[in-house]
Amino acid sequence: MCAASLIWFRDDLRLADNPAFAAATRHGAVLCLFILDESPGRRPLGSATRWWLSRSLDALTGDLAGCGAELVLMRGDPATLIPRIVAEADVDLVTWNRRYEANAVALDRNLKHELTEAGVTVRTFNAGLLNEPWQVETGSGTPFKVFTPYWRAARARGEPPAPAPVPGRFESLRLPRALKSLAVDLAALALEPTAPDWSGGLRAAWTPGEAGARDALGRFLDGAIAGYGPGRDRPDRESTSRLSPHLRFGEIGARQIWHAVRTALHAGALPGQPADAEMFLSEIGWREFSYHLLFNHPELATRNVNARFDAFPWRRDDDALRAWQRGETGYPIVDAGMRELWTTGWMHNRVRMIAASFLVKHLLIDWREGERWFWDTLVDADPANNPASWQWVAGSGADAAPYFRIFNPVTQGEKFDPDGAYVRRWVPELNELPGPSIHSPWTLSAEKLAAAGLRLGRDYPQPVVDLQAGRRRALDALASLKPG
DNA sequence: TTTTGAGTTGTTCGA
DNA sequence: GTCGAACAACTCAAA
Numbered sequence: 001m002c003a004a005s006l007i008w009f010r011d012d013l014r015l016a017d018n019p020a021f022a023a024a025t026r027h028g029a030v031l032c033l034f035i036l037d038e039s040p041g042r043r044p045l046g047s048a049t050r051w052w053l054s055r056s057l058d059a060l061t062g063d064l065a066g067c068g069a070e071l072v073l074m075r076g077d078p079a080t081l082i083p084r085i086v087a088e089a090d091v092d093l094v095t096w097n098r099r100y101e102a103n104a105v106a107l108d109r110n111l112k113h114e115l116t117e118a119g120v121t122v123r124t125f126n127a128g129l130l131n132e133p134w135q136v137e138t139g140s141g142t143p144f145k146v147f148t149p150y151w152r153a154a155r156a157r158g159e160p161p162a163p164a165p166v167p168g169r170f171e172s173l174r175l176p177r178a179l180k181s182l183a184v185d186l187a188a189l190a191l192e193p194t195a196p197d198w199s200g201g202l203r204a205a206w207t208p209g210e211a212g213a214r215d216a217l218g219r220f221l222d223g224a225i226a227g228y229g230p231g232r233d234r235p236d237r238e239s240t241s242r243l244s245p246h247l248r249f250g251e252i253g254a255r256q257i258w259h260a261v262r263t264a265l266h267a268g269a270l271p272g273q274p275a276d277a278e279m280f281l282s283e284i285g286w287r288e289f290s291y292h293l294l295f296n297h298p299e300l301a302t303r304n305v306n307a308r309f310d311a312f313p314w315r316r317d318d319d320a321l322r323a324w325q326r327g328e329t330g331y332p333i334v335d336a337g338m339r340e341l342w343t344t345g346w347m348h349n350r351v352r353m354i355a356a357s358f359l360v361k362h363l364l365i366d367w368r369e370g371e372r373w374f375w376d377t378l379v380d381a382d383p384a385n386n387p388a389s390w391q392w393v394a395g396s397g398a399d400a401a402p403y404f405r406i407f408n409p410v411t412q413g414e415k416f417d418p419d420g421a422y423v424r425r426w427v428p429e430l431n432e433l434p435g436p437s438i439h440s441p442w443t444l445s446a447e448k449l450a451a452a453g454l455r456l457g458r459d460y461p462q463p464v465v466d467l468q469a470g471r472r473r474a475l476d477a478l479a480s481l482k483p484g
Numbered sequence: 485t486t487t488t489g490a491g492t493t494g495t496t497c498g499a
Numbered sequence: 500g501t502c503g504a505a506c507a508a509c510t511c512a513a514a
């Protein structure tokens with residue numbers, strides 16, 4: 001019989017620098033498979049990532065078609081589907097790129113064991129990370145809990161391997177007739193919203209897929225990476241890479257980004273700004289650190305890393321939570337961010353910190369509420385980044401953030417959106433307010449508000465909480481936690 | 485084992 | 500308007 005292999009695509013929806021895909025093509029005729037993972041215990045994707053996934057699968061289908069191959073789609077539990085496919089299709093090699101969520105790790109491990117017992121070769125790879133979570137450890141062999149030493153140790157391991165090109169010609173394997181009934185078409189996965197279709201803003205903002213990821217990286221290296229150091233804090237500018245959703249689904253890998261940045265730096269294409277490049281690479285480092293945390297804290301999305309926070313006096317306030325979600329808190333920079341999120345499925349990183357801090361500190365609402373909302377609405381909602389970042393903001397995570405770091409949305413707005421251009425874009429009802437006063441409309445006189453055609457409480461909300469009082473309440477709540 | 489320096493992203497107050 | 504200090508104490512990582 002002829003050699004046949006199965007590549008199981010998951011969070012690695014690309015053809016270049018995809019080691020599992022490359023290994024499958026080298027082995028024999030390849031069956032390309034994606035399963036919408038509905039295994040028990042798997043956290044369902046949020047609405048925005050479902051939309052992205054749909055578009056990304058569509059792109060991957062096209063890219064594979066260009067190689068004369070077909071992407072087979074299924075839904076259900078991979079633990080039962082894959083052995084069945086392997087047996088029916090007479091596959092003798094199965095490959096995939098590793099995942100790091102606890103339930104996915106367990107599923108993959110059991111499946112590998114079962115297939116190996118059945119005489120099938122299973123090969124697994126790292127496609128998404130510079131270093132896998134267990135590869136970076138302290139001198140005493142324990143996981144890191146602080147970013148800076150983690151990143152130092154990661155860097156000390158040297159350059160990541162150079163990315164591999166798209167494999168050359170390969171033979172594709174068709175799905176056996178007996179399995180046809182398991183395959184579904186993309187529409188049947190029902191990943192995209194229909195009634196109503198709210199995805200217009202997402203479509204306008206993004207091009208999911210490997211080619212879209214490549215373009216985004218190219219644009220960033222040609223533009224915003226110069227001056228990234230200070231520029232990345234400016235939501236009023238196109239100052240970040242916008243690669244996060246592409247990374248989320250592995251349309252591009254960290255190794256590819258790393259080497260593209262280094263190459264541009266060496267070629268002198270980044271005019272005298274190694275510091276900007278370094279700053280950007282450290283953002284990739286934060287993603288790596290988040291995966292390190294997720295792997296070592298499997299319940300990162302639901303449990304405080306710092307158990308002392310289990311006693312934190314969170315408030316339940318459904319009205320305030322709803323105001324935050326809808327971008328109606330009365331604090332313009334927060335509302336702008338939440339509306340950018342709602343419209344485009346993405347929010348500038350600086351504004352994420354401000355909006356998250358506002359929910360957790362000023363409103364004293366449990367970080368898990370925010371994490372869940374972001375999980376549902378962000379196109380880049382990532383199982384490691386999202387919970388790790390929320391815990392970082394809340395102070396319950398593994399970091400050294402001083403307790404008194406409470407972002408003031410007015411100060412932050414004046415500092416990082418000095419002309420109010422970002423607020424004007426997403427909160428158009430404030431458009432006529434003059435200069436920096438746009439960040440604190442409640443301080444304006446009735447005359448000035450009227451001149452801008454604005455009545456607070458009708459055209460735009462009164463602040464949902466007083467900043468001074470909210471800050472005081474958060475500090476008191478933090479002080480109530482017993483020292484560990 | 486003990487010690488020591490350090491820890492992403494801030495705000496406020498008073499001189 | 501600008502600037503430095505204060506804001507807790509703790510934990511981490513490495514020597």
